[in-house]
Amino acid sequence: MMELEALQEINAEITALGARLVAITPELERYTRNVHRKLNLTFDILTDLHLKTAEQFGLVFVLSDYLRDLYKSYGHTLDRFNDESEYRLPMPARYVIDQGRTIRGAEVNADYTIRPEPSDTLGLLQTLTSGLSSLQKYCR
Amino acid sequence: MANLQYRLDEFKRTFESGAPPYNVPPEAIKTMHRGTIELKASGAENRALMIGAPAPAFTLFNQDHVLVASDDLLREGPLVVGFFRGHW
Numbered sequence: 001m002m003e004l005e006a007l008q009e010i011n012a013e014i015t016a017l018g019a020r021l022v023a024i025t026p027e028l029e030r031y032t033r034n035v036h037r038k039l040n041l042t043f044d045i046l047t048d049l050h051l052k053t054a055e056q057f058g059l060v061f062v063l064s065d066y067l068r069d070l071y072k073s074y075g076h077t078l079d080r081f082n083d084e085s086e087y088r089l090p091m092p093a094r095y096v097i098d099q100g101r102t103i104r105g106a107e108v109n110a111d112y113t114i115r116p117e118p119s120d121t122l123g124l125l126q127t128l129t130s131g132l133s134s135l136q137k138y139c140r
Numbered sequence: 141m142a143n144l145q146y147r148l149d150e151f152k153r154t155f156e157s158g159a160p161p162y163n164v165p166p167e168a169i170k171t172m173h174r175g176t177i178e179l180k181a182s183g184a185e186n187r188a189l190m191i192g193a194p195a196p197a198f199t200l201f202n203q204d205h206v207l208v209a210s211d212d213l214l215r216e217g218p219l220v221v222g223f224f225r226g227h228w
Contacts, residue, residue, distance in 0.1 A: 002144065002147055003148075004222075006144040014220060017217070018217035019217045019218040019219065020217060020220070021220040021221075022220070022222070023222045023224055024198075024200065024221060024222065024223050025223070025224040025225065025226055025227075027227065029205060034227075035203075035227045044202040044208055046208055047200060047201050053200065056189075056198075057188060057223070059223055061179060061182075064178065066174070066175070070171050070172070090223045091185065091223070092222075092224060093222070093223040094220065094223070095221045097218060097219045097221065099215075099217065101197070101214060103190065103194070104218070106193075108188040109185065110184050110185050111176050111180060114148070115144055117143055117144055
Protein backbone atom coordinates (compact mmCIF):
# COMPACT_ATOMS: atom_id res chain seq x y z
CA MET A 1 0.00 0.00 0.00
CA MET A 2 2.72 2.45 0.95
CA GLU A 3 4.61 1.68 -2.23
CA LEU A 4 1.47 2.14 -4.34
CA GLU A 5 0.94 5.53 -2.70
CA ALA A 6 4.57 6.50 -3.33
CA LEU A 7 4.28 5.45 -6.97
CA GLN A 8 1.08 7.47 -7.30
CA GLU A 9 3.07 10.51 -6.19
CA ILE A 10 5.38 10.18 -9.22
CA ASN A 11 2.87 8.93 -11.77
CA ALA A 12 2.30 12.39 -13.27
CA GLU A 13 6.05 12.71 -13.83
CA ILE A 14 6.22 9.22 -15.35
CA THR A 15 3.44 10.14 -17.76
CA ALA A 16 5.11 13.47 -18.57
CA LEU A 17 8.20 11.53 -19.66
CA GLY A 18 6.01 9.56 -22.09
CA ALA A 19 6.31 6.42 -19.98
CA ARG A 20 3.63 4.24 -18.39
CA LEU A 21 3.23 2.55 -15.02
CA VAL A 22 1.29 -0.56 -13.98
CA ALA A 23 1.14 -2.57 -10.77
CA ILE A 24 0.78 -6.35 -10.95
CA THR A 25 -0.55 -8.46 -8.09
CA PRO A 26 -1.99 -11.96 -7.74
CA GLU A 27 -4.98 -10.49 -5.88
CA LEU A 28 -8.42 -10.94 -7.35
CA GLU A 29 -10.13 -8.01 -9.06
CA ARG A 30 -12.66 -7.41 -6.29
CA TYR A 31 -9.76 -6.50 -3.98
CA THR A 32 -7.70 -4.54 -6.51
CA ARG A 33 -10.82 -2.49 -7.30
CA ASN A 34 -11.12 -1.47 -3.64
CA VAL A 35 -7.46 -0.54 -3.30
CA HIS A 36 -7.57 1.38 -6.58
CA ARG A 37 -10.53 3.46 -5.39
CA LYS A 38 -9.25 3.93 -1.87
CA LEU A 39 -5.89 5.31 -3.02
CA ASN A 40 -7.33 7.21 -6.01
CA LEU A 41 -4.75 5.68 -8.30
CA THR A 42 -4.27 7.02 -11.82
CA PHE A 43 -2.50 3.85 -12.99
CA ASP A 44 -3.88 0.33 -13.35
CA ILE A 45 -3.54 -2.55 -10.93
CA LEU A 46 -3.49 -5.74 -13.00
CA THR A 47 -4.53 -9.10 -11.60
CA ASP A 48 -1.98 -11.80 -12.32
CA LEU A 49 -4.25 -14.75 -11.68
CA HIS A 50 -2.31 -17.77 -10.41
CA LEU A 51 0.95 -15.85 -10.81
CA LYS A 52 1.42 -16.68 -14.48
CA THR A 53 3.24 -13.41 -15.26
CA ALA A 54 5.22 -13.29 -12.01
CA GLU A 55 6.41 -16.80 -12.83
CA GLN A 56 7.74 -15.63 -16.20
CA PHE A 57 9.70 -12.89 -14.41
CA GLY A 58 11.10 -15.50 -12.01
CA LEU A 59 9.54 -13.94 -8.91
CA VAL A 60 7.41 -16.72 -7.45
CA PHE A 61 8.16 -18.53 -4.20
CA VAL A 62 6.18 -20.85 -1.95
CA LEU A 63 5.47 -19.67 1.59
CA SER A 64 6.99 -21.96 4.18
CA ASP A 65 4.55 -23.86 6.43
CA TYR A 66 5.20 -21.68 9.47
CA LEU A 67 4.46 -18.46 7.54
CA ARG A 68 1.39 -20.03 6.00
CA ASP A 69 0.07 -20.86 9.47
CA LEU A 70 0.89 -17.39 10.75
CA TYR A 71 -0.84 -15.57 7.90
CA LYS A 72 -3.82 -17.89 8.16
CA SER A 73 -4.13 -17.04 11.86
CA TYR A 74 -4.47 -13.37 10.83
CA GLY A 75 -7.10 -14.20 8.24
CA HIS A 76 -4.73 -13.40 5.36
CA THR A 77 -5.73 -16.48 3.53
CA LEU A 78 -4.34 -16.55 0.05
CA ASP A 79 -7.17 -18.86 -1.06
CA ARG A 80 -9.57 -16.01 -0.39
CA PHE A 81 -7.61 -13.04 -1.73
CA ASN A 82 -5.69 -14.71 -4.54
CA ASP A 83 -7.49 -18.00 -5.23
CA GLU A 84 -4.07 -19.42 -4.42
CA SER A 85 -4.33 -22.75 -2.63
CA GLU A 86 -0.61 -23.50 -2.98
CA TYR A 87 0.33 -20.40 -0.98
CA ARG A 88 2.72 -18.96 -3.50
CA LEU A 89 3.57 -15.26 -3.66
CA PRO A 90 5.68 -12.98 -5.85
CA MET A 91 8.75 -11.31 -4.44
CA PRO A 92 8.25 -7.56 -4.60
CA ALA A 93 9.96 -6.19 -7.69
CA ARG A 94 10.11 -3.13 -9.91
CA TYR A 95 11.08 -3.40 -13.55
CA VAL A 96 11.69 -0.75 -16.17
CA ILE A 97 11.18 -2.04 -19.72
CA ASP A 98 12.23 -0.11 -22.81
CA GLN A 99 10.27 0.02 -26.06
CA GLY A 100 12.44 -2.73 -27.53
CA ARG A 101 11.07 -4.93 -24.69
CA THR A 102 14.46 -5.13 -22.98
CA ILE A 103 14.64 -4.89 -19.19
CA ARG A 104 16.58 -1.73 -18.32
CA GLY A 105 15.89 -1.64 -14.58
CA ALA A 106 15.36 -4.60 -12.23
CA GLU A 107 14.91 -4.24 -8.47
CA VAL A 108 14.02 -7.48 -6.71
CA ASN A 109 14.25 -8.08 -2.99
CA ALA A 110 13.41 -11.22 -1.03
CA ASP A 111 12.99 -8.93 1.98
CA TYR A 112 9.54 -7.48 1.37
CA THR A 113 10.17 -4.61 3.79
CA ILE A 114 12.72 -3.07 1.42
CA ARG A 115 11.52 -1.27 -1.70
CA PRO A 116 13.32 0.80 -4.32
CA GLU A 117 12.86 4.57 -4.22
CA PRO A 118 10.42 5.92 -6.81
CA SER A 119 12.82 8.83 -7.42
CA ASP A 120 15.48 6.34 -8.62
CA THR A 121 12.98 4.87 -11.07
CA LEU A 122 12.21 8.37 -12.35
CA GLY A 123 15.93 9.01 -12.78
CA LEU A 124 16.31 5.87 -14.87
CA LEU A 125 13.31 6.81 -17.02
CA GLN A 126 14.80 10.27 -17.57
CA THR A 127 18.03 8.68 -18.80
CA LEU A 128 16.14 6.30 -21.07
CA THR A 129 13.89 8.92 -22.61
CA SER A 130 16.63 11.53 -23.06
CA GLY A 131 18.80 8.90 -24.74
CA LEU A 132 15.91 8.14 -27.03
CA SER A 133 15.32 11.74 -28.01
CA SER A 134 19.00 12.33 -28.81
CA LEU A 135 18.95 9.15 -30.90
CA GLN A 136 15.89 10.41 -32.75
CA LYS A 137 17.66 13.70 -33.41
CA TYR A 138 20.69 11.79 -34.68
CA CYS A 139 18.53 9.74 -37.03
CA ARG A 140 17.01 12.87 -38.52
CA MET B 141 7.23 13.99 1.51
CA ALA B 142 9.75 11.61 3.09
CA ASN B 143 11.25 8.98 0.87
CA LEU B 144 9.55 5.60 0.60
CA GLN B 145 12.07 3.52 2.55
CA TYR B 146 11.95 5.98 5.44
CA ARG B 147 8.17 5.63 5.59
CA LEU B 148 8.43 1.84 5.41
CA ASP B 149 11.03 1.75 8.17
CA GLU B 150 8.83 3.93 10.40
CA PHE B 151 5.92 1.56 9.87
CA LYS B 152 8.12 -1.47 10.53
CA ARG B 153 9.33 0.04 13.79
CA THR B 154 5.77 0.52 15.04
CA PHE B 155 4.62 -2.86 13.74
CA GLU B 156 7.48 -4.80 15.30
CA SER B 157 7.29 -2.98 18.63
CA GLY B 158 4.19 -4.99 19.49
CA ALA B 159 2.35 -1.77 20.27
CA PRO B 160 -1.22 -0.94 19.24
CA PRO B 161 -2.92 -0.86 16.82
CA TYR B 162 -1.14 -3.97 15.51
CA ASN B 163 -0.32 -5.73 18.81
CA VAL B 164 1.91 -8.27 17.10
CA PRO B 165 3.37 -10.83 19.50
CA PRO B 166 7.19 -11.19 19.47
CA GLU B 167 6.94 -14.84 18.31
CA ALA B 168 5.09 -13.70 15.19
CA ILE B 169 7.81 -11.14 14.43
CA LYS B 170 10.41 -13.85 14.88
CA THR B 171 8.55 -16.11 12.46
CA MET B 172 8.36 -13.35 9.83
CA HIS B 173 12.08 -12.64 10.18
CA ARG B 174 12.86 -16.33 9.80
CA GLY B 175 10.83 -16.45 6.58
CA THR B 176 12.69 -13.49 5.12
CA ILE B 177 16.12 -14.82 6.11
CA GLU B 178 15.39 -18.23 4.62
CA LEU B 179 14.01 -16.79 1.39
CA LYS B 180 17.11 -14.59 1.02
CA ALA B 181 19.36 -17.56 1.70
CA SER B 182 17.54 -19.69 -0.88
CA GLY B 183 18.92 -17.48 -3.65
CA ALA B 184 15.41 -16.80 -4.99
CA GLU B 185 16.42 -13.28 -6.02
CA ASN B 186 19.02 -14.67 -8.41
CA ARG B 187 16.37 -16.55 -10.32
CA ALA B 188 14.47 -13.36 -11.20
CA LEU B 189 14.92 -11.72 -14.60
CA MET B 190 17.71 -9.17 -14.64
CA ILE B 191 18.77 -6.11 -16.63
CA GLY B 192 19.38 -6.95 -20.27
CA ALA B 193 16.89 -9.81 -20.42
CA PRO B 194 13.91 -9.61 -22.77
CA ALA B 195 10.75 -8.78 -20.82
CA PRO B 196 7.91 -11.32 -21.05
CA ALA B 197 4.74 -9.91 -22.62
CA PHE B 198 1.54 -9.97 -20.58
CA THR B 199 -2.17 -9.34 -21.05
CA LEU B 200 -4.06 -9.06 -17.76
CA PHE B 201 -7.34 -7.66 -16.43
CA ASN B 202 -7.21 -4.35 -14.61
CA GLN B 203 -9.35 -3.33 -11.61
CA ASP B 204 -12.28 -2.55 -13.93
CA HIS B 205 -12.09 -5.89 -15.73
CA VAL B 206 -10.54 -4.33 -18.84
CA LEU B 207 -7.75 -6.31 -20.52
CA VAL B 208 -4.42 -4.46 -20.60
CA ALA B 209 -1.57 -5.66 -22.83
CA SER B 210 2.08 -4.80 -22.20
CA ASP B 211 2.68 -4.49 -25.95
CA ASP B 212 0.05 -1.74 -26.22
CA LEU B 213 1.63 0.16 -23.30
CA LEU B 214 5.12 -0.22 -24.79
CA ARG B 215 3.97 1.31 -28.07
CA GLU B 216 3.44 4.53 -26.09
CA GLY B 217 6.75 4.55 -24.24
CA PRO B 218 8.92 2.79 -21.65
CA LEU B 219 7.01 0.81 -19.04
CA VAL B 220 7.43 0.61 -15.26
CA VAL B 221 6.05 -2.60 -13.77
CA GLY B 222 5.68 -3.02 -10.00
CA PHE B 223 5.01 -6.49 -8.59
CA PHE B 224 3.10 -6.62 -5.28
CA ARG B 225 1.92 -9.46 -3.09
CA GLY B 226 -1.33 -7.73 -2.19
CA HIS B 227 -2.99 -5.04 -0.16
CA TRP B 228 -2.47 -6.70 3.24
